[in-house]
Amino acid sequence: MGDARVTPAPVPGKDRIVETVVGAARASYGRLIALLAARDGDLAASEDALSEAFAAALKVWPTRGIPANPDAWLLTAARNRLINAHRHEAVKARGMDEILRRMDAPSAAREPIPDQRLALMFVCAHPAIQEDVRTPLMLQTILGLDAAQIASAFLVSPTTMGQRLVRAKAKIKAAGIGFKIPDLDALPERLEDVLSAIYAAFGTSFDAVAGSDDCTMSLAEEAIFLARLLVSLMPQEPEALGLLALMLYVDARKAARWGTDGAFVPLKGQDATLWERGKIIEAEDLLVRASRLNRLGRFQIEAAIQSIHVQAPITGTTNWAALRSFHELLLTHRPSIGAFVSYAAVLQAMGQGRSALEVLSSLNASDVSTYQPFWVTLAAAHRACDEPAAAAVAMERAIGLTENPMVRAFLLRERAG
Amino acid sequence: MQFMLIMNETEAERNKRNDPAEAGAYWGGWTAFVQAIQQAGIVINGDGLQPPHTATTLRIRDGKRVVQDGPFADTKEQLGGYFVIEVPDLDTALEWAAKSPAASGGSIEIRPIMPPPPQG
Numbered sequence: 001m002g003d004a005r006v007t008p009a010p011v012p013g014k015d016r017i018v019e020t021v022v023g024a025a026r027a028s029y030g031r032l033i034a035l036l037a038a039r040d041g042d043l044a045a046s047e048d049a050l051s052e053a054f055a056a057a058l059k060v061w062p063t064r065g066i067p068a069n070p071d072a073w074l075l076t077a078a079r080n081r082l083i084n085a086h087r088h089e090a091v092k093a094r095g096m097d098e099i100l101r102r103m104d105a106p107s108a109a110r111e112p113i114p115d116q117r118l119a120l121m122f123v124c125a126h127p128a129i130q131e132d133v134r135t136p137l138m139l140q141t142i143l144g145l146d147a148a149q150i151a152s153a154f155l156v157s158p159t160t161m162g163q164r165l166v167r168a169k170a171k172i173k174a175a176g177i178g179f180k181i182p183d184l185d186a187l188p189e190r191l192e193d194v195l196s197a198i199y200a201a202f203g204t205s206f207d208a209v210a211g212s213d214d215c216t217m218s219l220a221e222e223a224i225f226l227a228r229l230l231v232s233l234m235p236q237e238p239e240a241l242g243l244l245a246l247m248l249y250v251d252a253r254k255a256a257r258w259g260t261d262g263a264f265v266p267l268k269g270q271d272a273t274l275w276e277r278g279k280i281i282e283a284e285d286l287l288v289r290a291s292r293l294n295r296l297g298r299f300q301i302e303a304a305i306q307s308i309h310v311q312a313p314i315t316g317t318t319n320w321a322a323l324r325s326f327h328e329l330l331l332t333h334r335p336s337i338g339a340f341v342s343y344a345a346v347l348q349a350m351g352q353g354r355s356a357l358e359v360l361s362s363l364n365a366s367d368v369s370t371y372q373p374f375w376v377t378l379a380a381a382h383r384a385c386d387e388p389a390a391a392a393v394a395m396e397r398a399i400g401l402t403e404n405p406m407v408r409a410f411l412l413r414e415r416a417g
Numbered sequence: 418m419q420f421m422l423i424m425n426e427t428e429a430e431r432n433k434r435n436d437p438a439e440a441g442a443y444w445g446g447w448t449a450f451v452q453a454i455q456q457a458g459i460v461i462n463g464d465g466l467q468p469p470h471t472a473t474t475l476r477i478r479d480g481k482r483v484v485q486d487g488p489f490a491d492t493k494e495q496l497g498g499y500f501v502i503e504v505p506d507l508d509t510a511l512e513w514a515a516k517s518p519a520a521s522g523g524s525i526e527i528r529p530i531m532p533p534p535p536q537g
Binding site for chain 2: 155400403408412415
């Protein structure tokens with residue numbers, strides 16, 4: 001490497017150029033968008049300008065070589081396009097000029113551009129933005145996923161998703177939502193919105209009941225990337241650490257969740273040697289770091305629950321008493337349908353089928369009528385109480401509400417006994 | 418809002434109907450889905466259909482009737498059944514479509530039902 005100031009290297013092959021552009025797109029997309037949009041809050045125009053800049057890079061770099069600082073080149077190109085687009089307006093880009101001047105300096109050739117992505121995350125999860133579009137907005141602006149990919153993950157038509165994203169961006173601009181980190185008094189609530197938006201990308205069906213950890217339809221990798229980013233930008237936020245730990249615990253079991261024939265394997269039947277040790281160790285460390293900060297919250301509790309499940313193969317027994325306490329704690333912090341159903345599953349596994357049934361029957365029927373984990377747990381609880389007829393009815397409903405074909409096949413086998 | 422869930426199956430999936438090794442899981446999955454969607458109280462109408470080889474297709478061309486054996490087009494996936502459901506929006510229709518065994522054993526087309534034409 002040596003001298004960073006080198007004039008562009010001899011023109012490399014086309015493949016290398018494409019590779020560099022794709023690499024830059026992946027690594028820097030969100031950074032560049034955050035910086036471009038922070039100027040006037042116009043995400044849509046920033047995205048257009050940046051995609052034009054990427055297209056220009058593909059055209060120019062093959063003849064002139066890859067610039068010493070590709071990010072700065074892309075930023076300049078995108079910004080020039082933005083200025084052209086707004087030529088009639090007075091351009092107030094003094095801050096940007098300063099950034100660019102510093103980046104153009106030879107010594108800065110490898111310096112990263114300033115990171116505004118945290119502010120962008122808070123914009124995407126702003127309370128003024130409709131809840132169902134916060135996660136899609138984050139996935140699009142920070143990771144550069146297209147509307148069609150996002151639509152599929154959220155089971156929405158691509159047209160609808162495209163419209164929601166366009167409307168949300170228009171709202172950000174029109175409402176003048178500021179690209180900044182919220183003030184301290186507003187921070188906890190606003191941070192929770194950011195965390196929830198990231199978690200929504202991870203998928204929600206796996207967390208409800210031990211043994212139905214199915215998250216194949218989710219954007220797990222993307223969610224983990226976002227959580228890592230958040231942790232690196234806010235290392236002192238215990239709930240951010242907790243969220244990352246939670247997702248790593250669940251993701252670590254990915255390989256064990258599906259047998260060699262593709263069949264679904266529930267948690268209690270999984271081969272723990274297939275779990276990814278690196279992720280579990282990282283999750284444990286994160287949880288310890290979070291606990292030192294002394295502010296308990298929902299994600300840390302959920303991560304602790306996962307931690308207990310993961311320890312079972314090591315100690316040889318599941319610590320049900322601890323699981324029960326953590327679930328009770330979760331219910332005081334964040335009572336949700338998923339948390340109640342999960343609590344009932346723990347009671348049932350502890351041999352308290354009757355108490356499990358009581359918890360389940362206390363839930364509002366309309367809240368659970370299409371919630372698959374409720375019916376799986378209800379079936380297990382009825383079975384534990386020696387009520388085969390009621391168990392069969394609940395199991396039938398669970399199977400009918402299952403989306404994943406492998407999980408459906410598993411439940412059909414369970415029912416057959 | 419009313420939608421039709423048009424459920425298409427591959428031949429391999431459809432053959433499970435009569436395959437002793439697969440029929441139990443095939444019908445088990447469908448029966449459970451049909452019950453779940455019925456219990457949700459959103460079904461207006463719905464049926465499974467006999468296999469495509471039982472179809473007969475009729476056209477009138479240049480004033481002549483043309484009757485053919487088989488479905489109107491020979492495609493990889495064939496219509497296997499349908500539901501007409503009443504749900505608040507497309508998102509909800511998509512959620513139900515995703516739970517159907519046809520989602521993994523074929524595909525589901527979701528179409529809004531046309532309102533009656535304006536009375537002149």
